[in-house]
Amino acid sequence: MSNTLKLFLPFELKLLPSLNKMVVSSLNPVSNDKILHPSIPVIDMSWRRDLVLNLMVRACEEFGFFKLINHGVPKGIIANMENEGKEFFSLPIDEKKKAGPPNPLGYGIRNIGRNGDTGELEYLLLHTNPNSISQRARSICKKDPSKFSGVLDEYVDAVKRLACEILDMLGEGLGVKDKWAFSRLLRDKDSDSLIRMNHYPPYHNTAGSKDGKGSNNCRIGFGEHSDPQIISVLRSNDVEGLQILSSSTNGDVWVPVVPDPSAFFVNVGDTLEALTNGRFISVRHRAMANSYTSRYSMIYFGAPPLHEWISPLPEMITPSTPRRYKSFTWAEYKKIMYSLRLSHNRLSLFQMDDDEERTDMISWL
Ligand SMILES: C=C1C[C@]23C[C@@]1(O)CC[C@H]2[C@@]12CC[C@H](O)[C@@](C)(C(=O)O1)[C@H]2[C@@H]3C(=O)O
Numbered sequence: 064m065s066n067t068l069k070l071f072l073p074f075e076l077k078l079l080p081s082l083n084k085m086v087v088s089s090l091n092p093v094s095n096d097k098i099l100h101p102s103i104p105v106i107d108m109s110w111r112r113d114l115v116l117n118l119m120v121r122a123c124e125e126f127g128f129f130k131l132i133n134h135g136v137p138k139g140i141i142a143n144m145e146n147e148g149k150e151f152f153s154l155p156i157d158e159k160k161k162a163g164p165p166n167p168l169g170y171g172i173r174n175i176g177r178n179g180d181t182g183e184l185e186y187l188l189l190h191t192n193p194n195s196i197s198q199r200a201r202s203i204c205k206k207d208p209s210k211f212s213g214v215l216d217e218y219v220d221a222v223k224r225l226a227c228e229i230l231d232m233l234g235e236g237l238g239v240k241d242k243w244a245f246s247r248l249l250r251d252k253d254s255d256s257l258i259r260m261n262h263y264p265p266y267h268n269t270a271g272s273k274d275g276k277g278s279n280n281c282r283i284g285f286g287e288h289s290d291p292q293i294i295s296v297l298r299s300n301d302v303e304g305l306q307i308l309s310s311s312t313n314g315d316v317w318v319p320v321v322p323d324p325s326a327f328f329v330n331v332g333d334t335l336e337a338l339t340n341g342r343f344i345s346v347r348h349r350a351m352a353n354s355y356t357s358r359y360s361m362i363y364f365g366a367p368p369l370h371e372w373i374s375p376l377p378e379m380i381t382p383s384t385p386r387r388y389k390s391f392t393w394a395e396y397k398k399i400m401y402s403l404r405l406s407h408n409r410l411s412l413f414q415m416d417d418d419e420e421r422t423d424m425i426s427w428l
């Protein structure tokens with residue numbers, strides 16, 4: 064039995080008795096072959112703490128992604144947030160455009176970033192700072208800006224708390240001396256964290272099936288990328304679309320994430336990959352717009368303050384795992400990421416070259 068299978072046994076058993084793979088249809092537009100997909104780790108926050116720590120670390124090492132259930136965020140807070148998003152996206156386009164164009168914050172439609180990326184979506188991208196939210200609320204929700212900012216602040220507060228709890232567990236699970244090393248960056252009053260609400264409007268495929276499930280004629284809602292921050296906590300309504308890229312012996316496969324509105328999905332971001340010296344992987348993912356129903360997602364991107372230096376933690380550097388990434392400030396990383404296309408592997412620009420790695424090894428010894 065593989066280590067992975069042993070580790071994810073509680074939920075693997077529910078899926079398949081003896082294999083860590085499920086046979087499902089690929090949603091990849093270029094292939095409709097039946098392929099083997101690894102199943103996505105599910106972690107129940109009500110399990111024993113030591114088990115949760117262990118599973119989280121393994122999920123971040125193997126997938127950079129996991130589903131979290133029994134997370135403790137009240138349903139009402141989530142429902143209020145989803146309703147604010149739905150209300151905003153149902154406004155006439157001219158009204159919505161008053162909250163844009165994105166700079167990068169604000170309302171955007173189809174255009175993603177500054178370098179020509181597009182997708183079948185509209186979105187609101189906001190800073191999580193309550194002052195920034197209340198200022199933006201004036202152009203987003205003219206009817207009741209203080210209700211809008213109240214709902215967002217409450218959601219951000221709850222999801223940030225969850226993100227910090229996850230990061231503390233990861234720190235402890237990794238055996239990092241300073242187990243608050245990750246969460247401190249999000250708790251900092253100058254943290255550059257963001258909140259994003261995405262709406263993928265129904266895409267009507269007259270040639271395909273009407274339920275949006277049988278069609279192979281998908282459109283990209285949000286193209287392939289990794290999230291640049293430390294951690295992303297995503298929640299969507301009950302409509303499929305999110306896919307993660309998983310590397311296996313068969314090559315890379317797009318694994319469809321079965322939607323679960325009662326759960327959160329957690330992504331490792333580029334910055335956490337750098338902090339863990341590549342032990343955790345920043346998962347590449349995308350969202351498809353292939354349904355007859357609107358898909359709504361909301362994502363909290365936990366980020367460090369702009370001036371913060373990001374370097375692999377000392378415990379993550381050993382003779383068998385030499386230093387992989389150079390130090391950078393979050394401001395520097397952001398500047399580079401905004402000069403690049405969505406799909407660019409921007410963290411690779413900060414990889415140590417062989418000479419630097421050798422010098423670092425010598426100073427370590
Ligand atoms: C094309 C771009 C959009 C993005 C900034 C970038 O230049 C490359 C990263 C993109 C991304 C992906 C994750 C988040 O949705 C996001 C807000 C982020 O921090 O990095 C977006 C950026 C964006 O939409 O502004």
Ligand SMILES: O=C(O)CCC(=O)C(=O)O
Binds near residue numbers: 360362
């Ligand atoms: O909408 C989704 O499920 C994913 C969106 C995403 O990856 C992002 O906004 O960075």
Ligand SMILES: [Fe+2]
Binds near residue numbers: 288289290348
């Ligand atoms: Fe993303």
